[in-house]
Amino acid sequence: MRRFVLIAVPYAWLVALFLVPFLIVLKISLSDTALAIPPYVPKFEWAEGIMAFLRQLDFENFIFLTEDNLYWKAYLSSLQIATISTILTLMVGYPIAYGMARAPAEWRPTLMMLIILPFWTSFLIRVYAWMGILSQEGFLNQFLLWTGIINEPLTIINTNTAVYIGIVYTYLPFMILPIYAALDRMDGSLIEAAEDLGCSRLMAFWLVTIPLSKNGIIAGSFLVFIPALGEFVIPSLLGGSRTLMIGKVLWEEFFSNRDWPVASAVAVILLLILVVPIVLFQRNQQKQAEAES
Template identity: 55%
Template structure:
């Protein structure tokens, strides 16, 4: 009897632990997508809020009618601005992910192979910039890349160039900003898997006469795929919708969908089109997000 009582009390206790985070995320993360979907079928009007209601009451017939307007999606297809922005965002995200991987992998490996006592300090050094304001760190690059910025001053001072280079508001600046901001997201999951790797495998490979590069390709790299996938998704998915970096560093050089959505929403005040843009972005990102989720739940088990 007491065992039964204790069991039911425990179950109640579990409910108290589980429900608050579940309900919160359900209500404020999952449910909102339904409203984005709903408003993407609405029409922009000059009112507050600036969209037409989806459900209309018809007093003559006494029925409520739902009017789904698909023209926001038609608009996304007709105007090739959107398609180009989606494709370019995917391209920028993919290229940035590869660059982050190429820079981040050796860094993560270097930390994982450092003396155990020094690793925490190195990790803190990687995380520290991430803990300071992203907005401010991106802003710092404006001062570096401007016409009269640090890079141009140094290069001209050294006599390497006569005229200042145009660095800011270019595709180059976009990539610098994105790689800079997202590099820690790549390094940390890579470090997590590399640090756990059994070094006796490396010793075995070396003892059997494998050259370092062969050992790397056949042991280290394949054993770190989970870290590569996790890091790549942590970079790729948010970069597709990135707004701050293209807004500050790209000028008109790089068309990105996050900025398009922002403009539709805040400048054009066309909330239904902005919602449609968001829905399509979500659909595009569904597969990468599912890959990421799979990875996460595998790690948790």
């Protein structure tokens, strides 16, 4: 009895507030747009049963998505932005994680805290901080003009470059922590062995350190890639009107165009795209857990 209550309470909560809402999105993505509020016409009643539902299933919102170039472009450019920023985050994060792993043991807790601290700070504030830096008369342009590297201000804000910077900045801890965890476990004598056996330091790094931190690299990359794909705040504050990301399109479809069926269809496809990296990530985590036990 007690066990039943223990299972039933969180179970019921998640079914009611996670599973059911998601089924509603699925259902609305298959209904017609109407001008009434709420702006959708329910496509079926549960009572009519599954057969009736299948007969009147309506994919017009999905067909609409494939016909309109905007959505294709938005999905592709989200994938592109997420991929490029993941690679950039890895390139920025790896040297930091590597430095942390080689730092004296008594520094490490402090370094660790310094990495985690920004994570507890508001996401919105961290993105906002870059608005003042990247703008036309912002600090970066002031600095570069002052040093004489450039003669006229660069346009960075409202471009994809600003979005890359924003994603790298906000997701950096997610990349550093798993890589640091992998490097920290590594046996330092392996490097010495490689060097004794005639490897140069660079070769030893490439042949020993990188392969041994592979799991951290994979975990970190997924932890950046998956949320970056559906990101809304960064493209909306740092990106311009030409920065297409699917999270932003969904938001606008919903709040500006008030087209709920299309917004729901956009959400369903975004999830389908996310399933692949999520399943891969899960499998990688499982493999790692098995290898450790």
